[in-house]
Amino acid sequence: MLDIEFQKSPKGKWTTPPFDPRFPNQNQTRNCYQNFLDYHRCVKRMNRRGKSTQPCEYYFRVFHSLCPKSWVQRWTEQIQGGTFAGKI
Template structure:
């Protein structure tokens, strides 16, 4: 897993997601989907432990930078309906 603390830019300086060696190709579809899953898993885990979800903000920013808005909306609707195919 990537070191979130080391890759977080100072506040207000977020431009593009950093290079992720798990996804070296130009097509960033899998990177988008994986960061969406990682964000929701992180939030779920932090809420279960009663901790602050601020560290999950990294995944949120990355998938919002990479994913089309229509995909994110559809996935969030599927999560609410209980039909999302991914394991969160």
């Protein structure tokens, strides 16, 4: 679930994230964080229901496109360590 480094993008299938009306401004920091949370919430729910996590791939691609790698690594470490501030 949290091994983001092992989830690689399919070649040639990365696109720019579409416009999200919740984040109309140029600063996309909140958009990055929200999609990171949405991905992990989606994976958690799908695993709990015993379903495929394929629908969660959208959030994964968006936050990987918007977020700096250092943020993603730090947040992932915080989740694993139990110190992440967001509610997943």
